[in-house]
Amino acid sequence: MDLLTQIVQQLINGISLGSIYALIALGYTMIYGIIKLINFAHGDIYMVGAYIGFFAITQAHLSIVPALLISLVTTGFLGMVVERLAYKPLRHAPRISVLITAIGVSFFLEYTSMYFVSPTPRTFPAVFGDVAVNIGDIVINGQQLLIFGITAVLMVVLTYIVQRTKLGKAMRAASYDTETAQLMGIDSDRIISFTFGIGSALAAVAGVLVGIYYNSIDPLMGIMPGMKAFVAAVLGGIGILPGAVLGGLILGIVEALVSGFISSTFRDAAAFAILIIVLLVKPTGLFGKNTKEKV
Amino acid sequence: MADKSKKLLEIKDIDVYYGAIHAIKGISLEVNQGEIVTLIGANGAGKSTTLRTISGLLKPKNGSITFDGENIAGVKAHEIVRRGISQVPEGRRIFAEMTVLENLEMGAFIRKDKDGIRADMQHVFELFPRLEERKSQEAGTLSGGEQQMLAMGRALMSRPKLLLLDEPSMGLAPLLIREIFKIIEDIHASGTTVLLVEQNANMALSIADRAYVLETGRITLSGTAKELAASEEVKKAYLGG
Ligand SMILES: Nc1ncnc2c1ncn2[C@@H]1O[C@H](COP(=O)(O)OP(=O)(O)OP(=O)(O)O)[C@@H](O)[C@H]1O
Ligand SMILES: [Mg+2]
Numbered sequence: 001m002d003l004l005t006q007i008v009q010q011l012i013n014g015i016s017l018g019s020i021y022a023l024i025a026l027g028y029t030m031i032y033g034i035i036k037l038i039n040f041a042h043g044d045i046y047m048v049g050a051y052i053g054f055f056a057i058t059q060a061h062l063s064i065v066p067a068l069l070i071s072l073v074t075t076g077f078l079g080m081v082v083e084r085l086a087y088k089p090l091r092h093a094p095r096i097s098v099l100i101t102a103i104g105v106s107f108f109l110e111y112t113s114m115y116f117v118s119p120t121p122r123t124f125p126a127v128f129g130d131v132a133v134n135i136g137d138i139v140i141n142g143q144q145l146l147i148f149g150i151t152a153v154l155m156v157v158l159t160y161i162v163q164r165t166k167l168g169k170a171m172r173a174a175s176y177d178t179e180t181a182q183l184m185g186i187d188s189d190r191i192i193s194f195t196f197g198i199g200s201a202l203a204a205v206a207g208v209l210v211g212i213y214y215n216s217i218d219p220l221m222g223i224m225p226g227m228k229a230f231v232a233a234v235l236g237g238i239g240i241l242p243g244a245v246l247g248g249l250i251l252g253i254v255e256a257l258v259s260g261f262i263s264s265t266f267r268d269a270a271a272f273a274i275l276i277i278v279l280l281v282k283p284t285g286l287f288g289k290n291t292k293e294k295v
Numbered sequence: 296m297a298d299k300s301k302k303l304l305e306i307k308d309i310d311v312y313y314g315a316i317h318a319i320k321g322i323s324l325e326v327n328q329g330e331i332v333t334l335i336g337a338n339g340a341g342k343s344t345t346l347r348t349i350s351g352l353l354k355p356k357n358g359s360i361t362f363d364g365e366n367i368a369g370v371k372a373h374e375i376v377r378r379g380i381s382q383v384p385e386g387r388r389i390f391a392e393m394t395v396l397e398n399l400e401m402g403a404f405i406r407k408d409k410d411g412i413r414a415d416m417q418h419v420f421e422l423f424p425r426l427e428e429r430k431s432q433e434a435g436t437l438s439g440g441e442q443q444m445l446a447m448g449r450a451l452m453s454r455p456k457l458l459l460l461d462e463p464s465m466g467l468a469p470l471l472i473r474e475i476f477k478i479i480e481d482i483h484a485s486g487t488t489v490l491l492v493e494q495n496a497n498m499a500l501s502i503a504d505r506a507y508v509l510e511t512g513r514i515t516l517s518g519t520a521k522e523l524a525a526s527e528e529v530k531k532a533y534l535g536g
Contacts (some may be wrong), residue, residue: 166404173390173401180388182372183350183381185405185453 005137010260011253016144016213019151023206023227025199025236026158027079027199033175033239034195036095040102040204041082042203043226049075049204050217051117056158057125064127064212068150071208072201079200080193086188112220121218124211145212149203155245158198162241171195175239224268237285239261246286250274279293298345298495301328302361302508303306303457303488304349304380304385309358309368311341311348318344320512326457331479333499336535342492343385345509346459349490350382351375352453363456376407385462385492387446391435397427398434398445402452410451412452416514422478440471447478457488464495496533508533520521 024046031039049071056067088096096141131142162168174181176192182188210225232251236243249273258270263290278286304326311319319341326332336342347353349360351372360368362378370378381402390398399419403412420427421442429437434445443463450458459480464472476498483489483502493499500506500520508516509528516523523529 100496147403166400167309169393169397170404172393172397176390177388178391178392179352181401182352183384183388184371184449185376185403186401187371187373288453 004256006260007257009138010256011149012138012140012144013251013260014253014256015254016147016252019147020206020210020213020248021229021232021251022245022248023151023154023202023209024225025232025248026241027203028230028233029236029238029241029244030171030175030195030199032233034171034178034192035087035091036097037087037102038230039199040099040226041105041109042199043222043229044113044223045075045079045082045222046104046203046207046210046225047217047219047222048078048109048113048207049200049220050207050211050221051113051122052204053208054122054124054211054217056128063114064146068205068208071204075204075207076201079196079203083193083196088192092241110219110222113213117219119219121216124215124217126214126215143209147209148210150209154202154205154258158202158241159197167191167194193264228268228271231271234285235275235278237288240285243285243287298461299327302326302447303328303330303363304490305359305361306345307348307359307361309348309360311344311353311355311356313344318512319348319355322509322514323358324507324514324517326488329486329488331483331491331502332502333491333493333496333503333506334498335493335496337494337528337532339511340509341350341512342509343461344512346382346384346461348483349375349459350380376453376455379454379456380412380453380459381450381453382459382461383443383446383450383459383461385465387439387442388435389434389442389445389449390409391433393434395433395434395445396430397439398449399426399452402449403494404466405453411454415452415454419451422451422481423448438469440475443467444478446506447475447482451482451487455487457490459490459492460489461492462494463491464493472498494533496529497535500529500534 024042027042028039032036038226053067053075056062056070070175082105086101087098090101128146133140133145162172169190170181171194173184174186176186177225178188228251229248232247233244235250236247254270254274255267259267282288302325305322308321309319309509312320334342336346344353348355349488350371351374359366360369362380364388367375367378375410383517399416406412425441425442463475467475472495479489480502491503503520506518506520506523507514516528
């Protein structure tokens with residue numbers, strides 16, 4: 001393989017991984033946008049999503065699309081329940097209390113899952129066989145095609161919801177200025193709940209896709225991708241949806257290039273190095289606005 | 296013309312706190328149907344606090360707020376709009392990252408009558424033709440005066456019975472202030488009752504029926520706008536004379 005082919009191949013791998021990060025990062029950024037909370041439990045929501053998908057496929061013998069849908073709906077609902085029980089009572093509490101609660105929720109989800117599904121990793125069934133597209137020496141495998149397809153569809157749907165629907169517009173209004181949104185008749189509690197639902201649903205899809213991509217899931221699988229997705233969200237400018245997508249893709253691509261051309265040992269280091277560099281150059285992230293500091 | 300003897304809003308003895316800070320100390324005021332009432336006072340007197348309490352963003356510790364015959368003290372802000380009170384907050388607070396059109400749509404959030412919304416939007420564009428020219432523009436790119444117009448148009452989109460205006464003249468050039476006040480009169484003439492908070496006492500008293508003067512959380516004077524405009528105390532403290 002010549003160098004160019006190798007680069008293109010790593011780009012494809014990077015975009016697959018990056019799409020996953022992007023899906024998780026979207027939830028982080030949406031939730032941050034509306035209640036200024038770094039939801040540390042978000043990675044664990046993604047893990048739960050992966051397990052729900054896993055059981056839908058292995059126990060209920062569903063095919064991939066219904067399994068994804070079930071995981072998306074159930075996990076979205078779980079996100080809303082978590083918000084209702086853990087974060088809503090703290091609406092007027094200091095931010096640090098909410099942050100600590102989020103860490104608590106994270107442990108709770110991790111260890112409750114261990115109890116119920118055991119800590120042993122599970123092998124995610126191959127849903128695709130050996131489908132692959134070959135373009136010259138470049139290979140795009142079935143899992144990657146699935147990731148591209150599903151991510152693209154979700155981005156379109158999310159953009160539509162956020163840009164065009166009344167609820168989506170209310171969400172943007174409330175993210176920008178919760179109090180004024182209330183003056184418009186927007187029930188901020190409902191919008192926050194809705195945001196957790198959507199964010200968690202996206203994470204669930206990412207969880208199932210990762211299961212399919214790497215064939216393996218375990219109760220602590222959310223920790224590292226959760227952190228990476230957080231990095232992606234900050235990279236793009238926390239609170240900004242296209243920023244989360246761009247941040248996720250950049251991160252995925254850098255990781256793939258570093259693993260492909262240097263060594264996978266440095267993969268994670270590279271991800272965090274990028275974060276540090278971007279934050280030094282542009283503290284608000286790539287898409288962040290420097291001017292506005294909301295009170 | 297509306298019946299000016301019917302009380303639309305009646306505030307009785309409310310106290311409002313920010314933590315330990317006692318910002319409103321037992322004030323009472325009323326706004327009758329069809330009036331323009333103005334609340335004037337210096338910085339920090341508690342004008343915005345009063346409006347925010349009426350809108351449900353703050354909860355009075357005691358006392359009552361009756362609107363259209365119902366006690367609304369403690370009712371949540373997003374419910375208050377549905378009762379018919381709309382506010383143009385201090386500093387405009389437009390949704391800067393949304394378009395002018397989307398801002399107006401948010402103003403109509405509580406409504407479902409698509410045709411009515413469209414008609415009212417047209418009406419807002421008649422009041423503020425500059426908004427129509429800029430309807431697809433991000434609201435944050437508007438000038439200060441245009442943002443004020445947008446905030447007013449947005450508040451009208453819920454078809455309020457009572458419109459609360461918090462310092463609409465703030466930061467605007469004199470010519471623009473006159474234009475804004477002219478529009479407040481137009482809005483009033485088309486049947487909306489107005490409670491206007493101002494530091495620009497001159498302008499406010501010139502269009503109001505009645506007025507209250509607020510000083511450090513207490514109402515110190517009240518009367519018809521004419522009486523207050525003629526009062527020596529008001530002249531000295533607020534009319535620069
Ligand atoms: N969020 C807050 N926390 C604590 N104190 C506050 C808060 N908001 C206002 N206050 C205090 O309450 C008092 C009344 O403030 P308010 O904003 O109602 O005054 P105002 O009459 O609207 O003044 P201005 O003309 O400057 O807008 C002031 O002493 C102010 O410092
Ligand atoms: Mg004020």
